Amino acid sequence: MTLLAARNVSRHFGGLRAVDGVTLTVERAQIHALIGTNGAGKSTLINLLCGEVAPSAGRVEMMGLDVTRWSQPRRARAGLGRTYQHTTIFPSFSVRENCRLAAQARLQRPWDWLTPAERCDTSTTAAEGALARTGLEPLADQVAGTLSHGAKRQLEIAMCLATAPQILLLDEPLAGMGSGETENMLALLADLKTSHTILLVEHDMDAVFRISDRITVLVNGRVLASGSPQAIRANAEVQEAYLGDATA
Incomplete structure (x- = not known):
């Protein structure tokens, strides 16, 4: 198909x-x-x-x-999810926070942006699933900007997955x-x-x-x-x- x-x-x-x-x-x-x-x-x-x-x-x-x-x-x-040639992560946020923000951005309810990402159950669930799928769970609390190049690219894909593509x-x-x-x-x-x-x-x-x-x-x-x-x-x-x- x-x-x-x-x-x-x-x-x-x-x-x-x-x-x-x-x-x-x-x-x-x-x-x-x-x-x-x-x-x-x-x-x-x-x-x-x-x-x-x-x-x-x-x-x-x-x-x-x-x-x-x-x-x-x-x-x-x-x-439809998309990554770019150059990394587009939030370097000062943790790996988990990057995924939460990506998941929250997909929500169509504007009032959800008034809720911190860590308090949004839908975003948290999506983020945790994306971290597990990409093998980034052990690095979830690490600041994204300190990751290796390969891990940053994995994080970009995890952020993509958090939007349920x-x-x-x-x-x-x-x-x-x-x-x-x-x-x-x-x-x-x-x-x-x-x-x-x-x-x-x-x-x-x-x-x-x-x-x-x-x-x-x-x-x-x-x-x-x-x-x-x-x-x-x-x-x-x-x-x-x-x-x-x-x-x-």
């Missing part, structure tokens, strides 16, 4: 076609990787899918609904990680796949080919190829445009 789709989506910035007629479908309980060189349009496409940027043409669908004109907060409330858009979740941190993150993503649908942008090709069920390659804002990791690795156009002989 398709949970997220771009249908002939384009985004132009003046004369620049950052995304040009892209069609992409993300299926339930899959990890779908989006790869391409810098400037290929990956982050712009993620921004279009999450509602941060409006398309110049085409439409975006979530769970069969046309959400093209929905705001980013409305898409988030409908089950069905779909996760992850922008370079492995960026800047050492080998041990990468392995921890890949194990987390494999576990999350059992309950969530994941679209990720990533430059670590070894990790992409290990973890993905499907890969889409963007070149100059257009889809060059989309298919299984085996099909992408064997695609001569992809090898020439992006992967090179090392992956042949």
